[in-house]
Amino acid sequence: MLAAVVLEKTAEKAMKAAERCKKADLIELRLDSIRDLGPATLKELIEKCGKPVIATNRKSNEGGFFRGNEKKRVGLLKTAIDLGADYADIEYSSQASSKFLIKNKKNTKIIVSYHNFKETPDSIKKTYGNIKSLNPDLIKIVTRANSAADNFRIFDLINKANDEKRKIVAFCMGHYGQFGRILGIILGSKIAYASIEEGNESASGQLTLNELISHYKLRKLNKNTKIAGLIGNPVAHSWSHIMHNEGFDKLRINAVYLKFQVDKLREFIDYFKNLNSLGFSVTIPYKIEVMKYLDKIDEKAEEIGAVNTIVMRNKKLIGYNTDCQGAVMALKEKVSLKGKRAVLLGAGGSTRAIAYGLMEENMNNITILNRTIKKAKDIANDFGCGYGSLSDLKNVDYDMLINTTSVGMHPNADESIIPSNLIKKNSVVFDIVFNPSKTRLLKDAEKKSCTIIPGFEMLVQGAMLQFRLWTSKNAPEKAMKRKVLDYLKNAGNKN
Ligand SMILES: NC(=O)c1ccc[n+]([C@@H]2O[C@H](COP(=O)([O-])OP(=O)(O)OC[C@H]3O[C@@H](n4cnc5c(N)ncnc54)[C@H](OP(=O)(O)O)[C@@H]3O)[C@@H](O)[C@H]2O)c1
Numbered sequence: 001m002l003a004a005v006v007l008e009k010t011a012e013k014a015m016k017a018a019e020r021c022k023k024a025d026l027i028e029l030r031l032d033s034i035r036d037l038g039p040a041t042l043k044e045l046i047e048k049c050g051k052p053v054i055a056t057n058r059k060s061n062e063g064g065f066f067r068g069n070e071k072k073r074v075g076l077l078k079t080a081i082d083l084g085a086d087y088a089d090i091e092y093s094s095q096a097s098s099k100f101l102i103k104n105k106k107n108t109k110i111i112v113s114y115h116n117f118k119e120t121p122d123s124i125k126k127t128y129g130n131i132k133s134l135n136p137d138l139i140k141i142v143t144r145a146n147s148a149a150d151n152f153r154i155f156d157l158i159n160k161a162n163d164e165k166r167k168i169v170a171f172c173m174g175h176y177g178q179f180g181r182i183l184g185i186i187l188g189s190k191i192a193y194a195s196i197e198e199g200n201e202s203a204s205g206q207l208t209l210n211e212l213i214s215h216y217k218l219r220k221l222n223k224n225t226k227i228a229g230l231i232g233n234p235v236a237h238s239w240s241h242i243m244h245n246e247g248f249d250k251l252r253i254n255a256v257y258l259k260f261q262v263d264k265l266r267e268f269i270d271y272f273k274n275l276n277s278l279g280f281s282v283t284i285p286y287k288i289e290v291m292k293y294l295d296k297i298d299e300k301a302e303e304i305g306a307v308n309t310i311v312m313r314n315k316k317l318i319g320y321n322t323d324c325q326g327a328v329m330a331l332k333e334k335v336s337l338k339g340k341r342a343v344l345l346g347a348g349g350s351t352r353a354i355a356y357g358l359m360e361e362n363m364n365n366i367t368i369l370n371r372t373i374k375k376a377k378d379i380a381n382d383f384g385c386g387y388g389s390l391s392d393l394k395n396v397d398y399d400m401l402i403n404t405t406s407v408g409m410h411p412n413a414d415e416s417i418i419p420s421n422l423i424k425k426n427s428v429v430f431d432i433v434f435n436p437s438k439t440r441l442l443k444d445a446e447k448k449s450c451t452i453i454p455g456f457e458m459l460v461q462g463a464m465l466q467f468r469l470w471t472s473k474n475a476p477e478k479a480m481k482r483k484v485l486d487y488l489k490n491a492g493n494k495n
Contacts, residue, residue, distance in 0.1 A: 001025040001191050002218060003054060004209055005202045007033045011041040015048045020196050023209050026052040026086065028193065030202060031076055032059070032066035042076070043083050054087040054111065055080030062091050062115040063203065070097060077101060081108040089113050089140065092131050102136060109137035111169070116143040120150035120172060128157050128168075138167045138190065142203070145172035148262045151180035152271050158187045175236065178205040179229065179258040182216050186225050186256070192218060215242050215487075217249050221256055226276050228470060229258035231268065231290070231310075232283035236261070237410045237435040239484050240281060243463050246483040250476040262286070269293045269317070278470040279311040284406060287349030294319040304356045305382070306349035309466050320469060323353035326462030327402075327432065328361060334453055335400070335428050337361040343396055344368045344385075345417050346404035347375035350432055354404055355383045367396050371405075393422050400428040401445075408439040420444035427451075434459045437488055460484075 004024035008014040014034055021027050027049045031037060037045075046053050057076050058064020066073050074097045077088045081104065089111040090098045102110050112131045120143035121127075131139045139161065145151055154170045161168035169191045171181045185192050194209040195201040212218040230240050236259070244257035255278055262268045265286050270293075272280075282290050287306040291297060294307065295316040301307050307319035327350075331337060340363050344351050347370035358366055367386035370376035380387035388396070401424070407417040413436045423429060429445035434455035442452045460481055467475035 002209070002212060003028045003191050003193050004196050005193055005206070006030060006196070007200065007202045009033060009035055011036050011045055014045055017196055018045070018049045021049070021051070021209070023213055024051070024194065026054060026191075028054040028056055028089075028202075029080075029085075030064070031055060031057040031080070032064040032073075037076070039079050039083075042079060046080070046083050046085060052086035053080075054089055055085040056089040058089075059091060059094070062093065062113075063117055070094065073097075074100060078104065081106055084108075087111055087138070091115070092127070092134070095134075098134055098136070102134060105137075111138040111140050112136035113140035113142065117173065119144055119146055120153055124153055124157065125160075128160070132164075132166060138169060141168070141170040143172050143177075144204075145174050145177035145180065147264065148176050148179075148260060149264060149267050149271070151177060151183070154180055154184065155187055158184055158189050162188045172205070173203045174205050175234075175261050176263070178207070179260050181205065181207065182212070182218065182221070182256065182258055183227065185218065186221050186223060186227075188223065215245060216256060216258075217245050220249065220254075222254070224254055224276070226253075226255040226278045227258065227272070228255055228278040228280060229260050230281045230283060231260045231262050231265070231286055233261050233263060233285065235259040235283065238283070239435065239487065240459070240463060242484045242487050243460070243480040244467065247463075247467050247475045247480045248471075250479045251471070251473055253471055253473070255471075265289055266293055273312075273315060273317065277312045279309065279466075281466055282308050282310060284348070291319060293317070300324065300356075304353050306352050308349070308353070308462070309469060311469050321353050322462045322465040322469070323350050323458070324357035325465055326458045327354045327430075328357040329461040330453055330457035331400075331428075331430060333457065334451060337363055337400075339364045340399040341365040341397065342367070342400040342402060343393065343398040344402045344404055345390065345393075346370055347372065347379050348404060348406075351404040352379050352382075354402060354432070355379055355385055359383050359385070367398070369393055369396070390418065393418060398424065398427060400430065403429075403431040403433065403439075403441055406433065408436075408441055409433045410435040414440055416440040416444060420447070423448050423450065425449055428453065430458075431455055432458055456484075 003026045004021035005028045006017045007030045087109045092114045171184045241257045248255045297319040301321035304321045308323045309320040311318045368376040368380050369388050376387040425448045429450045430453040431439045431441045432455040464475045
């Protein structure tokens with residue numbers, strides 16, 4: 001079930017917010033945030049919701065705003081029960097209040113909840129057991145993930161609750177916990193909490209109703225849904241999930257693409273090897289490290305020395321590189337490559353892939369310039385290119401300039417890897433950074449009458465190749481591209 005959280009300061013605003021929850025299955029009313037709430041307004045508010053309601057009156061040490069005494073706090077929840085609220089949420093830390101509400105619940109289902117804003121403690125299993133012993137209708141456990149692996153302990157709890165035929169809602173807050181909010185639903189967590197709009201989240205990492213429904217297709221997920229996703233750190237800026245989930249949906253493939261912010265790669269791979277996974281995209285900083293943990297690496301990816309795509313077949317992980325072909329396809333849509341001179345700025349995982357791809361295209365000359373010269377030299381030696389430092393750009397002539405560094409990437413959208421006076425008039429400038437869609441470098445290049453190619457084009461081409469590797473089906477390119485372009489036009493691209 002999908003619950004929209006109404007977190008407003010006045011009853012009037014809460015009623016207006018409830019009208020914007022049409023797409024939700026139920027509404028969590030955060031009574032603690034509403035300052036002017038009496039029994040009559042509460043009745044009106046519950047009626048106005050027009051769908052099942054969770055009454056929550058959170059105390060301050062569990063992330064809430066209620067300032068009165070415990071008697072008043074529980075009294076308001078009891079009033080909500082008397083008014084026919086479908087659910088009432090009470091903290092496990094208020095044991096006497098939990099017992100009182102469970103005893104006086106009438107037709108209301110009682111959620112006994114535990115929140116930890118600091119961590120996912122080792123004792124979490126014990127907490128689950130303690131809440132279970134109160135025999136509530138729903139056990140709710142919300143902790144903070146300080147590492148991607150914290151989610152795994154929460155998943156274990158969901159599995160345990162399933163085995164014990166207990167209803168549970170469990171997830172982690174924070175960026176490391178965001179993927180778990182969706183994966184938990186697939187595993188059997190009963191409620192996904194969403195904010196009504198961006199900027200109105202009741203907890204860190206919470207997604208909006210629109211993101212869960214439109215970007216992650218939450219309503220179509222079930223226990224047979226296969227997992228795919230982006231492994232990296234950071235990953236928040238990525239739009240790949242919007243494209244891939246649209247593609248899966250259009251072809252009726254029961255799969256979901258998540259964004260995994262990962263801190264310890266080995267631990268993450270070991271865990272996901274045992275899940276129902278299709279495969280993964282890999283981004284900074286893991287394209288090289290991930291190669292150690294794979295069962296097999298495609299010949300081209302081996303030669304490039306970086307993997308950006310993992311396919312899972314029969315519990316074996318196979319590494320590929322689609323950056324190479326994706327970049328060449330994006331370039332060739334606009335310009336011919338044969339006989340041209342290119343400068344690549346950067347010497348990371350994607351530089352290796354692009355240098356390899358360009359060498360295969362019979363270009364005249366490729367030069368790699370990087371902040372750390374040693375890294376540029378290593379790639380140049382592997383592929384037969386020239387190399388130097390970024391400041392050498394003023395001495396190198398080129399037809400095509402390609403930024404393969406992360407400089408200019410959201411949120412540092414006003415940065416450029418080079419000053420605009422080093423951009424050659426009428427040349428081709430390709431920036432593989434895809435968020436923002438038009439980087440500072442590309443804006444500067446436009447002013448010099450250059451042909452510009454945004455990283456978005458490479459992202460789309462790469463996504464098509466990955467989709468085919470995971471599903472053995474041609475990706476519905478038009479639909480996937482349209483979906484992400486709509487997103488950029490309507491909401492996402494604030495740059
Ligand atoms: N459009 C697409 O489809 C697509 C595909 C892949 C990647 N990308 C984007 O490409 C970028 C690079 O990805 P990657 O995987 O190649 O990353 P990576 O392996 O971590 O390499 C990053 C490169 O950026 C350089 N760099 C970082 N900060 C810098 C700074 N402040 N000044 C100068 N150089 C700096 C690094 O230089 P040092 O070597 O000196 O550290 C390194 O050469 C990311 O933004 C990624 O999102 C886009």
